[in-house]
Amino acid sequence: MSTNRKNRVGSRLYMALVFFFLYAPILLLIVFSFNAGKSGVVWQGFSLQWYAELFQDRLIIQSVYTTLLVSVLATAIATVVGTFTAIGFFSMRRRWRAPLLTVNNIPMMNADIVTGVAMCLFFVAVFGGWNYLASNYAFTVNLFGAIYRITLPKLYLGFGTLLIAHVTFNIPYVILSVSPKLRQMDSNLVDAARDLGCTWLQAFGKVILPEIMPGIISGALIAFTMSVDDFVISYFTAGSSTSTLAMTIYGMTKKGVTPEINAISTILFVVVLFLLIVVNVRESRAEKAAAKRQLS
């Protein structure tokens, strides 16, 4: 027993060390967001000036907005598409499903830079062909006597391609976290619902969806995390006019990061910390309640 306790102290000390290693840079980041000077290494007194300046900085605010918008949109699209695709895959024959799942794994397993570069090449080539078409052909439409000349719009790398890229690398994660829940689900439940007169859509809403909800939620969370954290794929697909926060930071690292960046990451960190704590407290409460119900 005593050796066991000693072991436990040792292992906890070890964990504390590793966590210190993981958190030291983040703590530093947060501390220096309150620095009065511009330096990231020399403390010059407490000040909130970087938080004030942050909200004046169009570039940073714009890139935070782009990051959040693309992450939210990509997560929403990927969650819906991924959930239905998972159901589709589930009811597919193995012969078809296996190769499709392999292709589905590609964006997850491939190095980010390979995915980014491949999409960059693809978009540039397709848009090149399209823009050639657009600049050489125009349609004329005769509408109620008036003749309209319609030229095809030119396409460039930008928010659209960024969104497509994010959706593409998010969907596999949703499929991967929904599929196990589908496999665990009792398929008799759906049959029972159908026998009792539900249409497939009703059965989906009343039976399948509640059963696989945890998988959908965790898939959406993973997708959102991946989107917010992504730098490499965005870097290759966003073009020069659109910039996510990560891209802005990367651009700054070349000439020195301003402490405004520390300030914005501190804010984001605190928000995420708060959300995670809320989710966790609720989960652990629900678990305890479930345990109590089982006892009584």
Add this chain to the structure above:
Amino acid sequence: MKNNRSFLAIPYVVWMALFVVAPIIMVVIYSFTTADFSFTTDNFTRMGTFAVIFTRSFKLAIIATLICLLVGYPLAYAMAREGKEFQRVAMLLIMLPMWVNFLLRTYATMSILENNGILNQLFSAIGLFDFLNNTMGTDIQYFRMIGTQGAVVLGMVYNYLPFMILPIYSVIIKLDQSLLEAARDLGANSLGVFRKVIFPLSLPGILSGVTMVFVPSVSTFAISRLLGGGIQMMLGDLIEQQFLGGAYNPHLGSAIALVMMIIVVVCMWVMNHFGEGEEQAVML
């Protein structure tokens, strides 16, 4: 499910064909052509000139992966033996850093390692340099850490350690406790239980952790640029330069990307070979 719902997958299959398969075909086409799109294998034969970068990338990525495994496995193991509440909090603590952009974390690491950074300030505050200079007769004001391969490896470990811990943890936590009891009942000591039962059974988690650390490590370009001070160029930097950097040559860049993709396929094959049906382990 009596009536077949496979058609629900059709939109995504089309999407994959467009945005996953077609881009990869583009990479293959580019890597085997010249600027005027005639067939060539030059892009691959020319790669010999980058042998230094290839070996450096692999060396650093392998070292980083090994360190992650050596640090991450005991942590995952220790975590799995704690109580449920503890595990929940620890899990949260491991996931949380991922929410701070990795570039920022790497930048913060930079300010720790710099010549006038926190670590060197600390060393000089405790009088380490004075002590060394007095005893060894040297004259050093700081340790040079930025721009070394050690700094790049540290950055990789720091960024990718959670990717090693999570899959290993999720495998260990699911281990059948009765197997451990059986091993103990049959006379195995704790080392024996670990060596003969726990370790072999956690192999799928280790393999997916290794892949999840190795692949991004070998292909990184931001970490090596920030912490390597621009002198420790890696494969990722090389590719990036061919597409967006000064040495514009997407054909050569595609060829290098293709080689990298093949490495990933090999990794995937090895993983599928060892850990069958461990999709969940890859995730969380």
